[in-house]
Amino acid sequence: MDPNIKSVLDSIKGSVEAYGPKIAAIQTQLDAQDRNFASKIFGDSTPPAFVEKLKSHEGFQRLLNDRRGKAVLTLTGKDASDFLSRKTTITETGQGFQTTGVLAIDRDTGITAEARQTLTVRDALTSRPTSFAVVDFVKVTTPMGIASPVPEASVKPENAVVFTSESEKVRTIATWIPASRQILDDFTELASFLQTSLAYYVNLEEELQLLAGDDTGENLHGLIPQASAFQTGLLSLTAGFNRIDIIGRAIEQLTTAKEIPPTFVVMHPADWWSIRLTKDSFGRYLIGDPQATANARLFDLLVIPTTSIPVGVFLVGSGNPAACEIRDRMELQFEVSTEHASYFTSNLCACRAEKRMVLITKRPGSFVTGTFITSPVS
Incomplete structure (x- = not known):
């Protein structure tokens, strides 16, 4: 082919190819205009969801x-x-309530504790602090004799008294529980729950010790082991008696012994409700109207119903500090520490609650204990 002709044809071909992209761009614009025009006339063709x-x-x-x-x-x-x-029914169970599910849950804050009794025995006694590990007290073992009339210018009779000292050692009541640092950080209510729970169980043991500690080892010297036994001879089988009569006779026993007048009586709730529900021959309650809101009292004594004392057992006594008192060496403390074994490297904590105290019973004769199941004289 003639080189001149070939050069002309190549020039024409290049011009046509140069217009190709421009034609394609124009076609794209025309297609878009067609779609917009159709949408305005016929509406959006996409149906709603x-x-x-x-x-x-x-x-x-x-x-x-x-x-x-x-x-x-x-x-x-x-x-x-x-x-x-x-083909699968949509249910709450299938979707899930927990953290891996899709449904939210309404959760109350805090932790619901187990059933716990009200601790009231300590409130009936007098307490004050001490700075020492042992508490001594002096008491009369042989009292003086009574005086007598003396004639004028006569020698007066000599009297005598014998003293003795007794002591009680301060005891520690404590408990603890291990917990991980992670659970204490992530479960924000747990620390508060442990603090109140450990404190409760320390105070519960204190109440048990105040009533029945046998003074062995690290046990307190409780009131019941030191109290005088109830004199069943004060009851009469012929005249008849009930629980109310037994408490009244126990008060009589303390009064005739010239002891400090009692201020409280401790008994199991089952025994108190047996007394509270006692009726006369006309069906009337002896201990007042059930609708009354007054504090529980019997012969003007504060009634302390508590499960810390066995069913059928009672204790009548005085909260006067001359009879007995609590001496606190250390108030209740709650501590958290990693200083135990390998707790620091294991990210564990020891949560501990403890107190140090002692019960000083100066007048054991000012307390009487017995049972509601007695063997009175005929």
Whole structure:
């Protein structure tokens, strides 16, 4: 081919190829204009989502609010195929309530503790602090004799008294529980729960010791082991008696012994309710109207119902410091520490509650204990 002709043809071909992209861009603009024009005339061809249909359906919204009745929905096209193709029923159990589920839960804060009794024995006694590990007290073992009339210018009779000292050692009541640093950090209510729970069980043991400690080892010297035994001879089988009579006779026993007047009586709740429900021959309650809101009292003594004393046992005594008192060496303390074994390297903590105290019973004769099951004289 002639080189001149070939050069002309190549020039024409290059010009045509140069207009190709421009033609394609013009066609794209025309297609977009066609779509916009069709949308304005015929509307959007994309149907609303199925969820949007439910939200806008009056019958369905009424069904959700009233929780009754029915709603008719017409499903067409893709909505019908998607809805009818589901074979698993949507339930709360299937979706899950916990952290791995999709449903939120309403959870109360704090921890519900187990059943716990009210501790009231300490409140009936006098308490004051001490700075020492041992508490001594002096008491009369042989009292003086009574005086006598003396004639004028006569020698007066000599008297005498014998003293003795006794001592009680301060005792420690404590308990502890291990816990990880992570659980204390992540479970924010746990630290407060442990503090109140450990303190409660320390105070519960204190109440048990105040009543029945046998003075062996590190046990306190409790009131019941030191109290005088109830004199069953004060009861009469012929005259008859009940629980109320027994408490009255115990008060009589203390009074005739010239001891400090009692201020309280401790008994099991079952025994107190047996007394509280005692009726006369006309069906009337002896201990007052059940609707009365006064504090529990019997012969003007404060009644302390507590499960820290066995059923059928009672203790009548005085909270006067001349009879007995509590001496506190260290008030209740709650501590958290990693200084135990390998706790520091193991990210563990020791949570401990403890107190140091002692019970000083100066007048054991000012307390009387016995049972409601007695063997009186005929």
